[in-house]
Each structure stands twice: as structure tokens, then as C-alpha cells.
Amino acid sequence: MALPDDFSQRVRDCTDRLAAAGVDALGALFDLTSHRLVRFSVTLTRNQHDAEDAVQACLVKVAGRPLLLAAADSPWAYLLQMVRNESLAIIRRKRRAGVVTSLTDLVTRRRIDELEQEETHRAVWLAIRSLPQEQAEVVVLKIWEAMTFAEIAQILEASPNTVASRYQYAMSKLAAKLTKARQEARHA
Amino acid sequence: MHNLVDWQERYDEVEALVQAAGGYVQASDDLRPRVLETARTEVGELRGRRWVRQASLAAAIVGIAVSIRTTTGGIEPKIGDAEVVYEQASQKSVGAGGFGWALVQAFCELRERQSEKLQSD
Numbered sequence: 001m002a003l004p005d006d007f008s009q010r011v012r013d014c015t016d017r018l019a020a021a022g023v024d025a026l027g028a029l030f031d032l033t034s035h036r037l038v039r040f041s042v043t044l045t046r047n048q049h050d051a052e053d054a055v056q057a058c059l060v061k062v063a064g065r066p067l068l069l070a071a072a073d074s075p076w077a078y079l080l081q082m083v084r085n086e087s088l089a090i091i092r093r094k095r096r097a098g099v100v101t102s103l104t105d106l107v108t109r110r111r112i113d114e115l116e117q118e119e120t121h122r123a124v125w126l127a128i129r130s131l132p133q134e135q136a137e138v139v140v141l142k143i144w145e146a147m148t149f150a151e152i153a154q155i156l157e158a159s160p161n162t163v164a165s166r167y168q169y170a171m172s173k174l175a176a177k178l179t180k181a182r183q184e185a186r187h188a
Numbered sequence: 189m190h191n192l193v194d195w196q197e198r199y200d201e202v203e204a205l206v207q208a209a210g211g212y213v214q215a216s217d218d219l220r221p222r223v224l225e226t227a228r229t230e231v232g233e234l235r236g237r238r239w240v241r242q243a244s245l246a247a248a249i250v251g252i253a254v255s256i257r258t259t260t261g262g263i264e265p266k267i268g269d270a271e272v273v274y275e276q277a278s279q280k281s282v283g284a285g286g287f288g289w290a291l292v293q294a295f296c297e298l299r300e301r302q303s304e305k306l307q308s309d
Contacts, residue, residue, distance in 0.1 A: 023224075024229045030220055038215040052216060056223045063227035071210050107216045117208065124209035143203055144210045175202045 011076040019070040023063045032061060033076075037083050039144065043136045044087040044176055046129055048105045050094065054086035080145070081155050082138070091133075127177040135170035273298050 005180070014029040034055060061082065062069050072078035101120035128136050134156075141152045150165070153160040273294045280290035 023227050025221070026227050027224055030223055034215045034219065034223075035211075038219070039210065039213050042213055048213075048216070052219050055215070056226060059223050060227045060230050061232055090231065107214050108212050119211075120205060121209040121212040124205050125212060128206070138204065143206045171199050171202055174206065175198050178202060178205060 008076045015069045015075040019066040026063045040140050041083050043140050044133055045090055048107055050090045054083055054090055057086045058082045077155055119167045123181040127174050131170050135166045138166045139170045142167055
């Protein structure tokens, strides 16, 4: 499963507009990428507020130096890498990388037609939050960003084999945790 | 083999669950205005700093050019000096052992005059 070309292309279009028009074009890039960037950063920082700070710092940097992003081979991958670096810097600063066992900090969407699935979503997020950061980020990039192991390896600056191995470990843990969560829900 | 198929099915199921939960977490409503406002402020400050830096650089270059012009202006040989030296050499050459030596003598006198002018400044 490769990164959807249309999304990458839309990010490139927004980046080009930002380089041409300046900060006034930042809103379009924000609308296109903020949800994915926050989602990625939340899995690293394990805190919504910190994740939003990381995304804000990253987009403000991009607004100040738009050519940096426009010159990248893949602006979307570059943006993810920037957010990752900002998130890791925040983690280092706040020393807040431990396992989080609640979702109270998260801003979540509750659609009426998805209320039944909310428990499942919460179980998934709790399971992802219980993973080590190195494994959680691979899961996010592989499943939500539909990237190949080679593309993920470039962002994480690791080998594709390492990335694939982390994914396997993560999936085993997620499968165990989600099965357990499902059994507990049945008994409750 | 059966075990492998079971694992694959289980992974597919987990991937589907994770995929479906992707939209659950959102950015907060105030993030957009916060990012745009901060970006506008930062870019404005960046432009201001860049303008000040460029203006300072231009002022420094102009200042250096003016000071060079001022300090070397009196010593620079002028076209008029060359004509005077040539004329003096022509006059001296009549009894001074040829035009070449007369030119050397005229040039040495010019250097003496320039030296005196520099010391008096």
C-alpha cells in the first residue's frame, strides 16, 4: 500500500502556493494536514497539548521558510519528519515519554452514527498509547498514512528491516491487547 | 500453514480496527487561529529583522566606500598630474641626458609633493 499520490500532490500544491503567496496560503496547508500531523504527534508525545504545540512550531517554521519545504522531494514526508523532530524535542524537554493509560487529554470526535464504535476506537487508542514510541510511530505511518516500509524508514532514519520488525512487534502487541479489551467488554 | 493464515487474518482485523480509529482524535478548534496568528507575527518580525540587517549592511558598505574615498582621495594620481609630469620631463630633457632620466626626475618630484601633502593632511 503506497502513500496516496493525490494527498502527496495536494500537499505539494499547497506548499508551492505557500512559497509563492507567503503566509496567507498557510491556512490551506493547515486545513489539509493538521489532523494527520496532530494524530501523528499525539502518538509520540502522548499528550494532545504537546502534539498541538509541535504542529504549531512546525507550521510556523514552514511559513517563515516555505522554500525549505517546497524544495523537498516529498513535502509531505518532510513535514512529517519536521513534526517528529519537534515532538521528540518536546518529549526531551518535558521528559514525558512514559506510557499513558488514559485518553483524557485527547480532543475526540463523537459522531452520532459512530457511538457504537467509540468504545473500539478508545480501545485502539489506548492500545497504541501503550506501545513504545518507536513502534507506535511505525503503526501510525503504515496504517494511517499508508506508507511503505521504505518510505517510513526514510522519515525515521532507520533501515526498512528495522521498521518492518518494529511493525511486527507492534501488531502482535496490539492484537493481544485488543483481544483482551474485547473479552473484558463482553464480560462487563 | 493454518497458523500463519490465522495470524494474517488477525493482523488484517487489527489493521482494520486501527484504520477505523484514525479519525477519532482531532485537532482542537483553537489550533488553526493560533497557528495562523503566530505565523503572521513571526513572518512579520522575520521580515523586519531581514530589512534591518540589509539596511545595516548597505549602510556599512556605503560608509566603508566613503571612508576609502576620503582617505585615498588626495594621493590618487590624477590625469592632470600625468600631463604635468610629462611636460616637466620634456622641458628637463633638453639638458638632462635624455627624456627617460628627465621623466624619472619629474616623477620623483611629484612623489615628494604628494608625500608633503599627505603629511600636511
